[in-house]
Amino acid sequence: MTSMVGAAVIRKEDPNLLTGRGTYVDNLRLPGMLHMAFVRSAEAHARIRGIEVGAAAALPRVHGVFTARDLPELPPIPTVVPGLERPSLARDRVRFVGEPVAVVVAEDRYVAADAVARVTVDYEPLPPVPDLETALAEGAPLLFPEHGSNVYAEIPPAGDAEAALAAAPRRARLRLVNQRCAPAPMEPFGVVADWGPKTLTVWASCQSAHFVRGQLSKLLAVPYGGIRVIAPDVGGGFGAKQSWYPEYVVAAVLSRRLGRPIKATETRSENLVAMTHGRAQVQEVEVGFDDSGRILALRVMVTQDAGAYPGDAVGLPMLTMIMSAGCYRIPTVVTGCRAVGTTTTPVGAYRGAGRPEAAYLIERVIDLVSDETGVDPIEVRRRNFLPADAFPHTTHLGFVYDSGDYGKALRRLLEMIDYEGLRREQAARREDPTRPLMGIGFSTFVEMGGVGPSAMMEGLGMLGGWESARARVNPDGTVTLAVGTSPHGQGHETAFAQIAADALSLPLDRIEVVHGDTEVVQEGIGTFGSRSIAVGGEAVRRASLRAREKATRVAAHLLEAAPEDVELEDGRFFVRGSPDRGIGWEEVANKAYRPTQLGDLEPGIEVAAFYEPGLTTCPSGAHCCVVGVDRETGRVTIERYVGVDDCGTVINPLTARGQVMGGVAQGIAQALYEEVSYGESGQPLTSTLAEYLVPSAAEMPRFELEHVETPTPANSLGAKGLGESGATAAPQAVVNAVIDALSHLGVRELQMPLTPERVWRAIQAAANGGVA
Amino acid sequence: MRIELTVNGRHEAAEVEPRLLLVHLLRERLGLTGTNVGCDSTSCGACTVLLDGQSVKSCTVLAVQADGAEVTTIEGLSGAGGGLHPLQAAFQRHHALQCGYCTPGMVMAAVSLLAEHPHPTEEEVRRGLEGNLCRCTGYQGIVDAILEVARTTGGAER
Numbered sequence: 001m002t003s004m005v006g007a008a009v010i011r012k013e014d015p016n017l018l019t020g021r022g023t024y025v026d027n028l029r030l031p032g033m034l035h036m037a038f039v040r041s042a043e044a045h046a047r048i049r050g051i052e053v054g055a056a057a058a059l060p061r062v063h064g065v066f067t068a069r070d071l072p073e074l075p076p077i078p079t080v081v082p083g084l085e086r087p088s089l090a091r092d093r094v095r096f097v098g099e100p101v102a103v104v105v106a107e108d109r110y111v112a113a114d115a116v117a118r119v120t121v122d123y124e125p126l127p128p129v130p131d132l133e134t135a136l137a138e139g140a141p142l143l144f145p146e147h148g149s150n151v152y153a154e155i156p157p158a159g160d161a162e163a164a165l166a167a168a169p170r171r172a173r174l175r176l177v178n179q180r181c182a183p184a185p186m187e188p189f190g191v192v193a194d195w196g197p198k199t200l201t202v203w204a205s206c207q208s209a210h211f212v213r214g215q216l217s218k219l220l221a222v223p224y225g226g227i228r229v230i231a232p233d234v235g236g237g238f239g240a241k242q243s244w245y246p247e248y249v250v251a252a253v254l255s256r257r258l259g260r261p262i263k264a265t266e267t268r269s270e271n272l273v274a275m276t277h278g279r280a281q282v283q284e285v286e287v288g289f290d291d292s293g294r295i296l297a298l299r300v301m302v303t304q305d306a307g308a309y310p311g312d313a314v315g316l317p318m319l320t321m322i323m324s325a326g327c328y329r330i331p332t333v334v335t336g337c338r339a340v341g342t343t344t345t346p347v348g349a350y351r352g353a354g355r356p357e358a359a360y361l362i363e364r365v366i367d368l369v370s371d372e373t374g375v376d377p378i379e380v381r382r383r384n385f386l387p388a389d390a391f392p393h394t395t396h397l398g399f400v401y402d403s404g405d406y407g408k409a410l411r412r413l414l415e416m417i418d419y420e421g422l423r424r425e426q427a428a429r430r431e432d433p434t435r436p437l438m439g440i441g442f443s444t445f446v447e448m449g450g451v452g453p454s455a456m457m458e459g460l461g462m463l464g465g466w467e468s469a470r471a472r473v474n475p476d477g478t479v480t481l482a483v484g485t486s487p488h489g490q491g492h493e494t495a496f497a498q499i500a501a502d503a504l505s506l507p508l509d510r511i512e513v514v515h516g517d518t519e520v521v522q523e524g525i526g527t528f529g530s531r532s533i534a535v536g537g538e539a540v541r542r543a544s545l546r547a548r549e550k551a552t553r554v555a556a557h558l559l560e561a562a563p564e565d566v567e568l569e570d571g572r573f574f575v576r577g578s579p580d581r582g583i584g585w586e587e588v589a590n591k592a593y594r595p596t597q598l599g600d601l602e603p604g605i606e607v608a609a610f611y612e613p614g615l616t617t618c619p620s621g622a623h624c625c626v627v628g629v630d631r632e633t634g635r636v637t638i639e640r641y642v643g644v645d646d647c648g649t650v651i652n653p654l655t656a657r658g659q660v661m662g663g664v665a666q667g668i669a670q671a672l673y674e675e676v677s678y679g680e681s682g683q684p685l686t687s688t689l690a691e692y693l694v695p696s697a698a699e700m701p702r703f704e705l706e707h708v709e710t711p712t713p714a715n716s717l718g719a720k721g722l723g724e725s726g727a728t729a730a731p732q733a734v735v736n737a738v739i740d741a742l743s744h745l746g747v748r749e750l751q752m753p754l755t756p757e758r759v760w761r762a763i764q765a766a767a768n769g770g771v772a
Numbered sequence: 773m774r775i776e777l778t779v780n781g782r783h784e785a786a787e788v789e790p791r792l793l794l795v796h797l798l799r800e801r802l803g804l805t806g807t808n809v810g811c812d813s814t815s816c817g818a819c820t821v822l823l824d825g826q827s828v829k830s831c832t833v834l835a836v837q838a839d840g841a842e843v844t845t846i847e848g849l850s851g852a853g854g855g856l857h858p859l860q861a862a863f864q865r866h867h868a869l870q871c872g873y874c875t876p877g878m879v880m881a882a883v884s885l886l887a888e889h890p891h892p893t894e895e896e897v898r899r900g901l902e903g904n905l906c907r908c909t910g911y912q913g914i915v916d917a918i919l920e921v922a923r924t925t926g927g928a929e930r
Binding site: 010011013014015016017018019020021022024026027029108109110184185186187188233234235236238267268269488489490491654655657658661662664665666688689690694696697698700702703726 | 789791792796799800803804805806807808809810811812813815816818845846847849850856860863864865867869870871872873874875876879894897898899901902903904905906907908909910911912913914915
């Protein structure tokens with residue numbers, strides 16, 4: 001049988017989704033179900049003097065209006081900084097626009113919205129802290145006065161880079177803003193909670209049903225057996241659906257109070273202020289280098305805007321620190337970070353979570369060194385690459401890069417783009433004022449995938465960094481795989497079936513994958529950190545091989561042979577040397593459940609595997625973006641986008657390509673279009689999709705993508721994961737290209753998003769002899 | 773108010789509040805949950821359906837405006853046997869969907885696009901989809917699926 005791993009198989013998931021049979025949370029209707037809606041803070045920072053709910057509660061078909069005082073059993077949202085907990089409903093103080101202050105329960109969403117509009121909150125405004133500058137200023141208004149500072153957490157630099165920077169022949173600085181973005185999955189967040197006498201059942205648009213159950217158990221003091229969490233079809237997550245939201249416990253507590261199932265689904269306007277934002281970093285970078293473009297020292301200080309509460313954002317700059325040196329050998333690297341509170345939406349993971357921010361900074365550094373030395377950006381990269389024989393490589397913070405060959409992806413990329421031809425065209429266009437300027441930008445990135453191991457994940461508040469799979473061979477010879485990962489668009493039902501098909505020598509259509517239900521799936525961790533294939537896929541392979549082992553023993557008994565003499569090929573078991581006298585999977589599976597024919601063997605074939613990875617993986621790649629820049633308007637057009645990814649073994653080229661394209665699209669979106677912004681008063685200015693510019697097909701280029709494969713030793717598949725690679729690769733490829741287009745004018749820095757106005761101003765400033 | 777309309781070939785009658793949106797009539801009264809809601813500013817197109825053959829965003833149409841009209845949703849697209857419409861099949865072949873949330877609206881927008889422009893260029897397909905957002909795919913699979921159907925069926929298939 002030809003290998004399924006590596007085959008471009010179309011997805012098992014698609015027919016349901018294509019025909020409107022998706023099971024997204026908002027599609028769920030339970031008997032007696034009520035709708036809940038939050039009254040959200042209209043103020044960025046204020047004391048709550050009082051909340052008047054009478055007019056809302058008096059409306060027909062309203063079942064209740066509750067404030068924090070009415071729900072003393074409501075637990076706060078967990079935090080990594082004890083003492084700075086976020087209440088699930090604001091009690092005395094609000095710290096961002098959109099923070100829930102009261103909750104309404106009504107018979108339908110229209111009545112709930114009517115009731116929300118009739119709740120009046122008496123605010124005593126406090127000074128807003130809309131940005132890092134305000135938060136860190138002397139005498140700044142404090143979000144938590146009792147904490148004494150808006151700095152929620154800090155890791156001072158370990159060591160001093162000054163000596164190495166001073167010793168370098170040349171040095172340069174960059175101040176980079178990795179702007180705040182909204183993950184904006186097409187399906188906003190939602191839950192349905194149904195707390196009956198026996199069980200609390202929660203359907204959630206989340207990235208891990210098991211994580212949600214664990215948190216609910218802890219927060220509500222209910223044993224695991226009393227809680228069932230189901231992640232049905234989930235309409236995208238991008239990291240933000242791994243965050244914890246007040247709806248989980250508020251809906252549960254209200255369901256218990258009212259004895260009815262409760263549905264809570266965000267509108268998009270709510271989503272853009274309530275779902276965690278991503279990125280939101282300012283990086284102060286200093287680099288020491290020599291005239292040949294060799295980098296000798298790097299100092300990075302990351303300031304992370306955490307938003308109003310210290311949640312997932314505290315971990316993000318640590319990941320940025322770890323990956324700061326990118327794919328380069330730099331003798332001295334010193335990094336530090338702090339997470340700072342502002343009166344804005346809390347920040348959390350967004351596709352890449354701290355690593356795109358690192359890739360952006362080091363790849364901007366490389367191009368700055370190229371501009372300063374006049375050495376071609378490709379050559380600067382080559383001169384500083386970690387060589388292919390440097391692995392495993394231990395970074396300045398002790399993190400280990402598993403494997404890599406950065407030159408290989410770059411070589412393939414250069415073959416694809418005709419670099420010299422592009423440079424010639426660029427020069428010609430510079431001389432021709434009737435044509436747009438042209439720029440060529442590169443990004444040779446490395447990131448983390450296959451996230452574990454457990455030592456790292458426990459530090460981030462997770463149960464572990466392992467993953468699980470259970471293989472059940474049914475009496476008809478089909479196989480049901482239960483997996484602990486929780487896909488939300490990635491196509492696990494297809495990719496995991498491919499891995500199992502090879503391990504079991506079964507056709508793809510005999511294998512079903514189930515996930516996202518704590519009642520039918522053994523404990524699992526979930527889907528984030530490009531971990532599902534690298535960690536979950538290995539668990540699938542191991543569980544499948546164990547099932548095969550048991551099936552082989554059953555077959556051996558039936559064939560009256562020793563198990564070690566039995567082989568499995570093309571779905572048939574036979575004694576080595578006599579392939580014609582074999583028995584099929586169907587017969588073996590069926591007999592496995594008939595003890596009368598099994599001798600001393602235990603009936604059934606059902607085995608689990610829990611895989612703990614020894615290493616995180618490091619997917620990498622080389623991308624190139626070619627842009628045109630309109631001289632009159634500053635408008636940037638992507639003329640080509642070419643990428644070579646190295647995620648080790650590719651399980652399914654079709655879906656792998658989809659992951660890269662989607663990630664690159666989000667990276668381009670960050671580079672050119674998207675930014676969450678706030679006014680001086682702390683009011684969000686981007687709370688609808690009319691203001692927050694998620695690009696359409698008209699803004700996206702055609703992608704030219706390939707893979708090279710440097711397997712990881714972290715798992716037997718050799719697969720590294722690549723869900724976050726595109727988003728990690730793209731922003732700096734685009735920004736480097738635009739700066740390259742303008743570099744002859746003296747432009748050295750531009751901050752994302754590169755709106756026509758920003759680019760136009762840079763061109764004007766350069767033309768007027770100023771510095772952009 | 774009482775309204776009558778045809779949805780996916782079936783006659784339906786409903787007593788509705790004047791403010792009820794068409795998408796909520798479809799999803800919550802008629803149980804047709806294939807049409808998703810992705811925003812509240814007519815920006816994302818997840819709720820796209822055909823109203824008298826034209827694609828509309830059903831979150832911006834009142835149910836009462838559909839009185840007397842013919843509505844086609846994703847549930848009404850495939851044949852009675854449940855087979856995939858050529859566009860649906862092409863979407864699967866070209867991996868034009870990941871999470872699937874934008875997909876019903878995207879497919880309906882594509883049906884309308886090909887009805888109006890049976891032989892679109894790539895540029896026309898991209899422009900024609902401007903009102904439909906997808907956060908997963910980067911759009912290339914969607915564009916390719918539509919172009920393939922346009923090539924193989926002349927775009928006449930409805």
